[in-house]
Amino acid sequence: QSALTQPASVSGSPxxxxxxxxTGTSSDVVNYNSVSWYQQHPxxxxxxxxxxxxxxxxxxxxxxxxxxxxxxxxLTISGLQAExxxxxxxxxxxxxxxxxxxxxxxxxxx
Amino acid sequence: xxxxxxxxxxxxxxGGSLRLSCAxxxxxxxxxxxxxxxQAPGKGLEWVGRTRDKxxxxxxxxxxxxxxxxxxxxxxxxxSLNLQLNSLKTEDTAVYYCARDEYGGFTYWGQGTxxxxxx
Numbered sequence: 001q002s003a004l005t006q007p008a009s010v011s012g013s014p015x016x017x018x019x020x021x022x023t024g025t026s027s028d029v030v031n032y033n034s035v036s037w038y039q040q041h042p043x044x045x046x047x048x049x050x051x052x053x054x055x056x057x058x059x060x061x062x063x064x065x066x067x068x069x070x071x072x073x074x075l076t077i078s079g080l081q082a083e084x085x086x087x088x089x090x091x092x093x094x095x096x097x098x099x100x101x102x103x104x105x106x107x108x109x110x
Numbered sequence: 111x112x113x114x115x116x117x118x119x120x121x122x123x124x125g126g127s128l129r130l131s132c133a134x135x136x137x138x139x140x141x142x143x144x145x146x147x148x149q150a151p152g153k154g155l156e157w158v159g160r161t162r163d164k165x166x167x168x169x170x171x172x173x174x175x176x177x178x179x180x181x182x183x184x185x186x187x188x189x190s191l192n193l194q195l196n197s198l199k200t201e202d203t204a205v206y207y208c209a210r211d212e213y214g215g216f217t218y219w220g221q222g223t224x225x226x227x228x229x
Contacts, residue, residue, distance in 0.1 A: 036215030
């Protein structure tokens with residue numbers, strides 16, 4: 001199972017919006033809504049930000065939103081804040097009953 | 111409060127074995143799917159494997175990279191999850207996290223335990 005494809009890095013200024021893409025295949029993203037997104041700060045455990053494509057867990061800011069179209073899922077962060085600077089990972093369920101992660105995207109807040 | 115605490119990491123030689131544990135509190139482990147995820151130093155997240163809940167007979171699935179070498183088990187009496195790592199390779203060096211698997215995502219994570227495979 002190959003990793004999902006994410007851009008290595010994205011950046012934006014405070015207050016702006018950014019979108020991180022996550023591209024998969026018919027073996028994962030296309031056929032499942034079990035796509036989730038995680039935020040990870042250095043030295044910390046990952047934190048669930050979005051589950052099932054677009055569901056935001058309790059306590060996660062509504063500045064974070066998720067969507068999916070075809071083989072690509074997306075995470076959008078609006079009103080960018082300094083604390084959003086972190087690594088972001090997408091994940092999907094697969095036809096092999098396994099899970100696969102994306103390679104990760106480093107978000108820099110300028 | 112839900113908590114997951116991993117333990118058992120350390121330094122092991124190539125070809126060796128190690129057993130990791132994940133102690134759960136604040137919920138009944140047998141009611142949930144539980145996964146292991148690892149992260150090599152400076153690298154991204156990699157899914158290792160899953161054990162389904164008691165209703166699904168604790169069935170397990172593994173990533174191809176560890177299948178046949180790693181085994182996930184549970185100890186309901188201790189409300190804990192285990193990961194047995196055998197035939198370890200240098201590329202298994204990573205921080206290993208346990209995570210609760212529900213609603214299409216990993217909702218709770220432990221703090222991780224570091225496994226270093228080196229001679």
